Amino acid sequence: MYDRFRLLKIFATAAQSSSFREAAFQLGTSPQTISRAVKELEGQLGELLFHRSTRQIQITQFGAKFLRESNNLISEMELLFEHSRSSETEPYAGRVGITAPHSVGRGHVLPLLEPLIRKAPECLIDLRLEDEVTDTVGAQIDIGIRVGALRDNRFVARQAALVPLMVVATPELVRQVAEPRMISDLIQKPVSGRIDRKSGRIWPWRFNGFTHTPPSPRFVSDDPEAELQAVLNGWVFGQIAAFLVIPYIREGLLVPVLRQFEPPPLPLYVYRPQRGPVPPRVRKVFDTLTESFADEGRFPFRI
Amino acid sequence: MYDRFRLLKIFATAAQSSSFREAAFQLGTSPQTISRAVKELEGQLGELLFHRSTRQIQITQFGAKFLRESNNLISEMELLFEHSRSSETEPYAGRVGITAPHSVGRGHVLPLLEPLIRKAPECLIDLRLEDEVTDTVGAQIDIGIRVGALRDNRFVARQAALVPLMVVATPELVRQVAEPRMISDLIQKPVSGRIDRKSGRIWPWRFNGFTHTPPSPRFVSDDPEAELQAVLNGWVFGQIAAFLVIPYIREGLLVPVLRQFEPPPLPLYVYRPQRGPVPPRVRKVFDTLTESFADEGRFPFRI
DNA sequence: TTCTTAATTCCACAAAATGGAATACTGACG
DNA sequence: CGTCAGTATTCCATTTTGTGGAATTAAGAA
Numbered sequence: 001m002y003d004r005f006r007l008l009k010i011f012a013t014a015a016q017s018s019s020f021r022e023a024a025f026q027l028g029t030s031p032q033t034i035s036r037a038v039k040e041l042e043g044q045l046g047e048l049l050f051h052r053s054t055r056q057i058q059i060t061q062f063g064a065k066f067l068r069e070s071n072n073l074i075s076e077m078e079l080l081f082e083h084s085r086s087s088e089t090e091p092y093a094g095r096v097g098i099t100a101p102h103s104v105g106r107g108h109v110l111p112l113l114e115p116l117i118r119k120a121p122e123c124l125i126d127l128r129l130e131d132e133v134t135d136t137v138g139a140q141i142d143i144g145i146r147v148g149a150l151r152d153n154r155f156v157a158r159q160a161a162l163v164p165l166m167v168v169a170t171p172e173l174v175r176q177v178a179e180p181r182m183i184s185d186l187i188q189k190p191v192s193g194r195i196d197r198k199s200g201r202i203w204p205w206r207f208n209g210f211t212h213t214p215p216s217p218r219f220v221s222d223d224p225e226a227e228l229q230a231v232l233n234g235w236v237f238g239q240i241a242a243f244l245v246i247p248y249i250r251e252g253l254l255v256p257v258l259r260q261f262e263p264p265p266l267p268l269y270v271y272r273p274q275r276g277p278v279p280p281r282v283r284k285v286f287d288t289l290t291e292s293f294a295d296e297g298r299f300p301f302r303i
Numbered sequence: 304m305y306d307r308f309r310l311l312k313i314f315a316t317a318a319q320s321s322s323f324r325e326a327a328f329q330l331g332t333s334p335q336t337i338s339r340a341v342k343e344l345e346g347q348l349g350e351l352l353f354h355r356s357t358r359q360i361q362i363t364q365f366g367a368k369f370l371r372e373s374n375n376l377i378s379e380m381e382l383l384f385e386h387s388r389s390s391e392t393e394p395y396a397g398r399v400g401i402t403a404p405h406s407v408g409r410g411h412v413l414p415l416l417e418p419l420i421r422k423a424p425e426c427l428i429d430l431r432l433e434d435e436v437t438d439t440v441g442a443q444i445d446i447g448i449r450v451g452a453l454r455d456n457r458f459v460a461r462q463a464a465l466v467p468l469m470v471v472a473t474p475e476l477v478r479q480v481a482e483p484r485m486i487s488d489l490i491q492k493p494v495s496g497r498i499d500r501k502s503g504r505i506w507p508w509r510f511n512g513f514t515h516t517p518p519s520p521r522f523v524s525d526d527p528e529a530e531l532q533a534v535l536n537g538w539v540f541g542q543i544a545a546f547l548v549i550p551y552i553r554e555g556l557l558v559p560v561l562r563q564f565e566p567p568p569l570p571l572y573v574y575r576p577q578r579g580p581v582p583p584r585v586r587k588v589f590d591t592l593t594e595s596f597a598d599e600g601r602f603p604f605r606i
Numbered sequence: 607t608t609c610t611t612a613a614t615t616c617c618a619c620a621a622a623a624t625g626g627a628a629t630a631c632t633g634a635c636g
Numbered sequence: 637c638g639t640c641a642g643t644a645t646t647c648c649a650t651t652t653t654g655t656g657g658a659a660t661t662a663a664g665a666a
Contacts, residue, residue: 005308030656048579051443054613055663061398069383080372095364140354276351333625357644358632
């Protein structure tokens with residue numbers, strides 16, 4: 001029998017009871033168990049804890065001293081578990097590690113965290129913005145946000161939104177080079193390309209049913225917002241996630257083109273590690289994120 | 304799974320190892336056990352303790368904090384058990400409750416305790432001299448000494464000596480009333496009787512094969528030494544344990560009579576509670592007592 | 607004395623832990 | 637880019653351990 005803590009608890013209960021029988025009742029077990037446990041504890045200690053007859057028990061001097069120390073330890077142990085269990089007093093205390101792409105993170109995740117940061121100052125938000133999918137162990141991620149398919153089944157993912165991809169440019173650029181009507185028209189226009197950091201290659205543009213890799217882009221970057229800036233500057237056409245460009249479209253600073261070829265929107269996933277318990281603070285952030293992303297009124301993903 | 308202490312220890316070991324596999328090796332168990340234990344602990348706490356992939360583990364921030372507190376608790380627990388186990392430093396610390404008859408206790412037990420009291424000042428000797436057999440729970444007895452049969456099988460008893468019973472008187476008294484030659488002669492002589500405190504009745508004198516209750520004793524007491532004093536005063540004949548009278552016989556102050564009817568000697572038992580462990584201090588006293596009583600050179604039980 | 611009650615032991619059964627085998631997956635090395 | 641070695645995890649049959657009913661022993665009360 002290894003269980004020292006349980007032994008201590010049984011002993012402490014018995015010591016504060018008038019009989020093993022009563023202690024057993026308090027602990028919801030049988031007198032046999034008490035008897036065995038005390039005997040085991042005595043064996044481990046090499047000391048008698050109770051003088052006992054078949055009729056009554058009386059704690060030894062050693063037992064009384066041991067009881068005091070035991071009670072200390074027991075309360076410490078229970079404190080450790082109770083206090084560590086993100087308790088009622090500070091349910092959101094602790095760290096929440098979040099990973100998201102730069103674009104979504106800055107623009108959409110950050111604002112959502114404000115109420116939590118305000119209301120729960122004991123909660124530490126650790127937001128790692130990185131477009132590469134480095135949801136590795138070292139990153140210590142509690143919640144992740146990704147656009148596009150997730151291969152990793154160690155996470156439980158919820159599809160929180162659908163992100164259309166839109167080909168956009170400034171009205172001025174469209175006027176200059178004429179609006180493309182076919183995919184093939186793009187070959188004649190200045191376009192941007194997005195570099196995949198991992199492979200170093202340009203992502204193909206996606207269209208309804210097929211893809212098209214820009215053969216000679218005018219501008220490339222690994223950062224969607226840099227690409228957006230290039231488009232806003234009127235340099236190029238770019239295929240960019242809807243939530244980045246919709247505000248500018250609404251202001252008339254950008255116009256979408258080739259909308260009839262628009263690809264099926266990419267899923268936006270909010271996910272968290274599948275295994276292990278989910279502390280309240282993590283669940284809170286998770287739920288907030290999924291709900292808010294689904295709320296198109298606040299974060300427009302389509303036009 | 305109740306065993307919180309073991310969970311803590313497994314967790315602590317794992318946290319200080321580079322892998323569950325290594326921790327398992329340290330604990331002499333299998334990685335499965337570590338994995339399960341950590342999972343269980345995480346479940347109880349509602350918090351992730353390790354970020355882990357199939358390839359590596361990394362402790363969480365919460366885990367690191369929890370580790371510090373766990374280590375405290377673990378060392379306290381082990382201190383409690385190690386320190387409480389009457390350790391190498393003070394192997395004889397603690398109380399030893401001894402019960403003995405007044406006569407044996409004062410004259411024979413007390414001198415034996417001197418070396419222990421001298422060498423182990425941390426040892427508390429609690430010597431209860433009572434002739435009644437009150438080896439009850441309340442008396443908190445670790446070692447007992449009794450003359451005569453023990454009915455109580457909750458104690459492990461060692462027969463340490465044989466105590467003859469001798470009928471003695473002063474030479475003067477013998478000269479006055481003539482030496483008894485037969486048991487029946489005693490009816491004519493002044494004799495003492497011993498009262499059994501419990502029953503209030505006079506103990507019968509024991510002889511070889513039969514007993515004889517003094518019909519009209521001249522003196523009765525419940526204390527053997529008082530009885531001895533009465534005999535020494537030349538008042539009465541008394542049947543008294545050998546170890547009390549032998550010194551006086553040697554000095555010629557008393558003479559034994561009716562020696563051919565002497566009963567089989569009574570066994571002297573040293574005993575201790577059968578159940579539970581035997582702390583070193585108790586074993587020490589127990590062994591000292593049994594050995595010394597067996598040593599007739601130091602404590603004469605026969606002449 | 608007898609009766610009641612409590613601690614303990616015994617034993618058969620039930621519950622839980624254990625570790626081997628298989629699986630899933632990561633990171634490193636050709 | 638595929639392969640390999642190494643690790644955490646799950647599954648499951650086996651073993652170990654805990655459990656409480658029944659019987660035993662004993663102490664205190666009537």
